[in-house]
Amino acid sequence: MEIFFQQVVSGLATGGIYGSVALALVMIYQATDVVNYAQGEMAMFSTYLAWTLLNAGVPYWWAFFGTLVISFVGGVLIERVVIRPVENKPILTIVIVCIGLLVILNSVAGWIYSYIQKPFPSPFPPRPIMLGTVVFGAHDLGAIGVTLVVLAFLYAFFRFTTLGLAMRAAAQNPVSSRLCGIRVGWMLAIGWGLAAMVGAVAGMMVAPIVFLDPNMMAGILIYAFASATLGGFTSPGGAVVGGLIVGVIENLVGTYVHFIGTELKLTVALAMILIVLVFKPSGLFGRAAVHRV
C-alpha cells in the first residue's frame, strides 16, 4: 500500500509536469489552431538557460525567475519572428516551421552545451518527507506544489485581468476583438510567451529527475500530447487533469505490470492517445471540434 501511495505521488509530480507542457500546447492551440511541436525543445532550451545562470553562481530562485522572464521574452520573439510571417499560411506550413524550430533549438543546444547529460539541481531538500507512515520524495512534493502555483497564477491571470480577458477574446473571435481595439497579433505573441514560461517551469522541475540533455523533453512531449488528447485540446483545465491522470497511470503501470517496466512506458502513452482518439476524440473535457472555414 505504501508503494502504491508513493507511486501515485511521484506520478502526480511527473503528471503535473506533463500537464504543464500540455497546458502550454493547449494555450497556443486554442489561440492559433497551431500545435507547437517545438514546445518541448523550447522548455529544454529554457532549462539550459537556468543551468547557465546556476553555473554562474546565481541563487536558485533568482535563476528560476530570471529564466521565466527570459523564456517569456524568447517565446514572444519566436512568435513575432518565426511564426508571424507564416500566420496565414496553410496549417501544414506552420507545422513544418514548428518542426524546423524544434530541430534548430535541439541542435543549437547540442552545439552550445554538448549532448552529454548534466545533473540539474532541485530547490527542494534531498531528504525524503514522511507523511504518516509513507515516505515521499521532497522533489516530488515540491514539483506538485510549484505546478499548482503556476496553474493558480495562470487561472487568475486569464480569469481576472483585462489582458487575460483580451487574450481569450482574441483567441475566440479575432475580428470582433479588433473592433474592440485589441491588438490580436500581440495577444498571440504574449500567449507564446506565457506558454514558453510554463514550459520553462516544467523543464526546471523535470530536469532533476531525468537529467539535462538536449533530448530531455522528447519523451515528455509525447506524454504531454497524450495528456492534452485525454483532457481535450480545447480545455486548458482538461489538459492539466489529463497530465495528472497520464502521470499516475504511467507510474502504476510501470510498477505493477511487470512486462511493461520502464522500457515500454512510452508505449503506454501512445496507446492512450490512440484509445482516446478512437473512443472520445474530443477528450474528457473538450468540446467537439468545430472547424473554422
Place this chain on the structure above:
Amino acid sequence: MVLLEARGLEAQYGWTKVLHGIDFAVEEGGITTILGANGAGKTTTLRAVCGMVRTAGEIRFAGQRINGRATEDLVRLGIGHAPEGRGTFVNLTVEENLRLGAYARGGGRSVAQDLERVYGYFPMLAQRKKQPGGTLSGGEQQMLAVARALMLRPRLLLLDEPSLGLAPLVVREIFRIVRTINRDERVSVLLVEQNASVALGLAQHAYLMETGRVVMSGPAAELRQNDAIRRAYLGY
C-alpha cells in the same frame, strides 16, 4: 460640422472590387442612414470605414485622413461598430463581452459606470450578465452588440442592420435607444438598414446604394416621398 466623410471610396475583396467610388458624409451629432438591397455594399462601406477591407479613395474622420489605418487604431479614435453578424464572443459572459467593448479606453472605474449605463438601456442584459454570450437569443445578441459598441463611448456609432431578424417590438425598442443615445450623449450614428421605413423615420440624411454605388441621396424626409424608394423599399 462633418464628422465622417468619404470621397471616391473604393473597396475590394481580393481582386473583386465591390465599392466603385462612393461619396457620403455623416454630420456630427446626426443620424445618417445607408439603404440598399442585399449585396449593395452597405456592410462593405462600414468595413471600409473601420479599416477591415482594402480601400482606395479618401475617408476623413474629424478632419484627419484615416485610410489604411489599422482597425485597432480607428477604434481608439472613437469609432464603435456593431457589426453584421453581431460579433458576439460566444464563450465569454455577457459582462465580459461588454468589458471588452471598453478595452480600447483602458480600464478604471469608468468601466463600472458604463456597465451601469448600458444595463440601464438594456435591462435584459443585466439579468443575463453571467450567461455566455452564445446562449442569448438573436435579438438579445443584437442588443449586446450595440451595448458593446456603446461601452467605447464612441463619437461615431456604426450600426449594421440592427433590425435584422428581430420582432417589430424589439426593433422599435432598439431604435428608441439609438435615438436616445444620439440625443442625450451626442453620439453620431451611421446606420445601415434594409428596413427603410424605420431608418428613414430616424435619420436626418439618407443614401441609397445599388451594386457598389450611391444612386440617390438627400434628406431622409425627401427620400421618403420619393416614388422609386416607396415602391422598392417601403411597399406603398
